[in-house]
Amino acid sequence: MENLALIESFSEFKDDKLIDRVTLMAILEEVFRNALKKKFGSDDNFDIIINPDKGDLEIWRNRIVVADGEVEDDNQEISLSEARKIEPDFEVGEDVSEEVKLIDLGRRSILALRQNLISKIHEHDNTTIYKQFKDLVGEIYTAEVHHIRHKAVILLDDEGNEIILPKDKQIPSDFFRKGENVRGIIESVELKGNKPMIIMSRTAPEFLEKLFEQEIPEVFDGLITVKKVVRIPGEKAKVAVDSYDDRIDPVGACVGMKGSRIHGIVRELGNENIDVINFTNNPQLFISRALSPARVTQVSLNDETMHAEVTLKPEEVSKAIGKGGFNIRLAGQLTGYEIDVLREGVEEDVELTEFSDEIESWIIEEFKKIGLDTAKAVLDKDVSDLVQRTDLEEETIKDVMAILRAEFED
Structure with a gap:
C-alpha cells in the first residue's frame, strides 16, 4: 500500500x-x-x-x-x-x-x-x-549548560527543551561550564513564530523566594511566610518573613544554627549577603529592622509622601547606608519608604542634597556611597582620605568643601 x-x-x-x-x-x-x-x-x-x-x-x-x-x-x-x-x-x-x-x-x-x-x-x-512552561513561570527549574554564548547561556532540560539564560539574568559572579546543572526560575515564555522561547532568571527576587521554599521546611509547609524579597543580585538581599505561630521564630528558623540553613542559599547566589528580617505591620519598627545591622534611635514618618527620617548615632550611619549604599536602598525597597538618615546630636547640619543647585548630583552620590550624606560629615574628613575612598579628583573635593564651608560661615 x-x-x-x-x-x-x-x-x-x-x-x-x-x-x-x-x-x-x-x-x-x-x-x-x-x-x-x-x-x-x-x-x-x-x-x-x-x-x-x-x-x-x-x-x-x-x-x-x-x-x-x-x-x-x-x-x-x-x-x-x-x-x-x-x-x-x-x-x-x-x-x-x-x-x-x-x-x-x-x-x-x-x-x-x-x-x-x-x-x-x-x-x-x-x-x-x-x-x-507557561504553567511553570515563577517556579524553580534545573537544566544543563549546553552552549555558552557572549550574551546568553543556552540550557537543555532532560527532554531536550532549550532554555535561555540571558547575561542580564545571571548573577555577576556566575561562571558556567558545559554539562553542569543550573538552577533558576522560569521568568517568561513567549512564542517566536511557532517556537517557544523560554527565559530563565537567577537575578529575580522570586528566585530567592523559591529557594527559601525549597531549602527551609517551615517555609515549604506554610508555617513561615516570605512576605517580601528585595535584591541587588550577587551583592545583598533582604527577606521579610513572618509566622502565624508565636512558638516559631521565623528569622531563627530561616537562618539556622550558625547560618546552617541559609548557607546553601547564599552559596547558590554567589555569596550574596542575605538579611532575614521579622516582618511587622508597624512601619516604624519595620524600617528600624530593615536598616539592620545599624541600630536606629528614632524613626519619623510622613505617610502621605511615604518618606521616613531615621535618626542614628554617628557611628551607626555608615552601617545603615552600607557598602555602595546597598543597605539603605534595599531597606527603602523593602518597606516602601524613602529613607533619609540624620545623625543624632549633630546640630545645624545640612543634607548634601540641599546643595544640588551648586554641586552636581553624581558628585553628591559619590559621597553618599561612602556614608557621607551631610555637609558636616564631608567637612569632618581629610581631603586625602576622600580622594582614596571616592572616584573624585582632589580639586573637585576641595571645590565641594569650599561650597559647604560657605554655608556655615554665612
Missing part, C-alpha cells in the same frame, strides 16, 4: 513525542484534507478513515451519478457510464463512493503532504511545550 510509507514516516514522530491518539488522528485528517482541497478544490465530499495503530489510512470520494454529458462538477458528480465501470447496476441520482489512492494526488503533492505533516507535528509539539 502506497499509504504506508507516509504513515510510517509519521510514526517516528508519534513514538518520539508521545502524541495522544485523538491529536494524532486530528493532525492526520487536517493534513490530508488540505491536500484534497488543493487537488480537487473541495474536501466536503471526502471521507477519511484513519487507523493510526495499524498505520493504515483510506480516503473515499462521494459523488452523485448524473446522466452522460450532464456533469458540471467532476468532483461532486460522476457520469452514469463512469459509475457503471465501478458497479454495473448504478442508476442516475445514486451516490457513488470511490477510494482515492495517494498516487492519484501526484508525486509532488505527496512530498508536500509529508512536509506539511512534519510541520504540523512540530507545531503541535511546540504548542505543548509552550503550555507546559
Whole structure:
C-alpha cells in the first residue's frame, strides 16, 4: 500500500513525542484534507478513515451519478457510464463512493503532504511545550549548560527543551561550564513564530523566594511566610518573613544554627549577603529592622509622601547606608519608604542634597556611597582620605568643601 510509507514516516514522530491518539488522528485528517482541497478544490465530499495503530489510512470520494454529458462538477458528480465501470447496476441520482489512492494526488503533492505533516507535528509539539512552561513561570527549574554564548547561556532540560539564560539574568559572579546543572526560575515564555522561547532568571527576587521554599521546611509547609524579597543580585538581599505561630521564630528558623540553613542559599547566589528580617505591620519598627545591622534611635514618618527620617548615632550611619549604599536602598525597597538618615546630636547640619543647585548630583552620590550624606560629615574628613575612598579628583573635593564651608560661615 502506497499509504504506508507516509504513515510510517509519521510514526517516528508519534513514538518520539508521545502524541495522544485523538491529536494524532486530528493532525492526520487536517493534513490530508488540505491536500484534497488543493487537488480537487473541495474536501466536503471526502471521507477519511484513519487507523493510526495499524498505520493504515483510506480516503473515499462521494459523488452523485448524473446522466452522460450532464456533469458540471467532476468532483461532486460522476457520469452514469463512469459509475457503471465501478458497479454495473448504478442508476442516475445514486451516490457513488470511490477510494482515492495517494498516487492519484501526484508525486509532488505527496512530498508536500509529508512536509506539511512534519510541520504540523512540530507545531503541535511546540504548542505543548509552550503550555507546559507557561504553567511553570515563577517556579524553580534545573537544566544543563549546553552552549555558552557572549550574551546568553543556552540550557537543555532532560527532554531536550532549550532554555535561555540571558547575561542580564545571571548573577555577576556566575561562571558556567558545559554539562553542569543550573538552577533558576522560569521568568517568561513567549512564542517566536511557532517556537517557544523560554527565559530563565537567577537575578529575580522570586528566585530567592523559591529557594527559601525549597531549602527551609517551615517555609515549604506554610508555617513561615516570605512576605517580601528585595535584591541587588550577587551583592545583598533582604527577606521579610513572618509566622502565624508565636512558638516559631521565623528569622531563627530561616537562618539556622550558625547560618546552617541559609548557607546553601547564599552559596547558590554567589555569596550574596542575605538579611532575614521579622516582618511587622508597624512601619516604624519595620524600617528600624530593615536598616539592620545599624541600630536606629528614632524613626519619623510622613505617610502621605511615604518618606521616613531615621535618626542614628554617628557611628551607626555608615552601617545603615552600607557598602555602595546597598543597605539603605534595599531597606527603602523593602518597606516602601524613602529613607533619609540624620545623625543624632549633630546640630545645624545640612543634607548634601540641599546643595544640588551648586554641586552636581553624581558628585553628591559619590559621597553618599561612602556614608557621607551631610555637609558636616564631608567637612569632618581629610581631603586625602576622600580622594582614596571616592572616584573624585582632589580639586573637585576641595571645590565641594569650599561650597559647604560657605554655608556655615554665612
